[in-house]
Amino acid sequence: MSDVVTVSPQETRVEPVKASSPSWFIARINAVSRIIGALLLCIPMFISLDVVSASTALGIEFVLLWIGGVAPWTVCRKTWPVWIAAAGSFISVFLYGRTSGEILWQGGWIVISEGSVNLAIATAIRVAAIAVPGVILALGLDPTDLADGLVEILHFSPRFVYGGLAGLRMFTLLQEDWRALGLSQRSRGLGDGNAIARALSQAFGLLVLSIRRATKLATAMEARGFGSSAPRSQARISRLKPVDWIFYVICLAVPLASIGVAVGTGNWHFAFQGV
Template identity: 45%
Template sequence: MGGLVGSVRATPLTRANPLALLAGALVIAVALLATVDVVSAATALLLEIPLLPLAGLGPRALAVRMLPVLLASVPAGLVTTVIGRDAGAVLLDLGPLSVTEGSLDLGVATTLRILAVGVPGVLLLVSADPTDLGDALAQRLRLPPRFVLGGLAGLRLAGLLVLEWRTLSLARRARGLGDVRGPLAGTRVAAGQAFALLVLALRRATRLAVAMEARGFGAPGAPRTWARRSTFAARDVGVVAGCALVAAAATGAAVWAGTWSLVVG
């Protein structure tokens, strides 16, 4: 999957067990989702940014992977700022909507929290090989092999959707339909390509399901064997411990600053 946006070089994160990366990302997410404050999110983000080079991607490829997180965090922060709980002095009066010190603080905290939760997720998706993740989930967590293999197939096929979208776009250009004028026409074209992509995905999923069933992936009987053993070494414990330290530092900084506030309801 990393080949779509750039080659991944070997780093301590790419060598770690994917289960350790998943556990570390969950530890940070739980700590940040428990509170909405600027200090905890900013602290976690500052500690996470130096880890981005460990994803094993170049700056351009890493920026592509981070783009969805940025696109999600900024609008969420702006909306929260405008419609958030009013508190403190009014900074901007927009009639029925207003921006106050409290709503601005909440909006900034929301943006930073999404970024701080998203960075470990990006590191997980970039660093973890889907096959290794499937092996770890089945062997270490004892999840049902059929469920794991189905999820692994879905992850592998998801990477092909980008290539299929590009192929459909090139096919339209080859037929002389690439010139789209106006937002309405662009929306119709995008909707048509999305429908075609859905049909292709369903057909491929059907063929894959039949092939897996024919090869005995759903057959009961003898215990399943695995080509590679999933090991959890001291390096993996260190990854989880490092993520726990990030979560503890973020929570501790917020408690020390008096901004930590438990999210309830």
């Protein structure tokens, strides 16, 4: 006698609401829309390199995030690596950027000019304007929701997407495996020798363990039909909603408005043109 497994219709399944973002607005959009929105925000900013467009875009982004439920101080706290990168870009361009205008200071290979100062400020602000919204959009992004969106909306290969998702989830086990290998070596009296040799031996053991687990995972996925060319049904529905299209319009309007302000004030500079 065989058991009968009852499967509910796809449209009647209700997924529990997950807190996927510190912003109430971003939490409502599809996971794929976050990736598309980040590209719409960033790509136009790559062609612009001036203080006006970068600062305008950054200011608009802070205001929109504040309206979306993320306060400016929260944005700064959650994106602190971006500000470190922006400071690093400022220092490098400030000291070694293209020389133009009046030379303010010179010493050896370092030449500080008016042009390098302006370029350094524009570069730092542009780094922040491009990276800050990307980091905020990535906060709380669920890999499973992203995989469903890539398959159902962008029509990526299910085998590739869900294989990558399974491998990504395996990364969480590496830390536990590393700790278990270390404890097993110490239990056999092998943990008190050279630290470098112990780490190399432990890393090799972790590599072997990961390959074995990946082989079992690949076999299990093949057994579930991931290697077949037949169309697959989806356990969860991932669709674009009107709020996603509103989000696309906002993401495209921010860089276009900032570039428009720079052009209108006569301060716009093409990023791939000499200063």
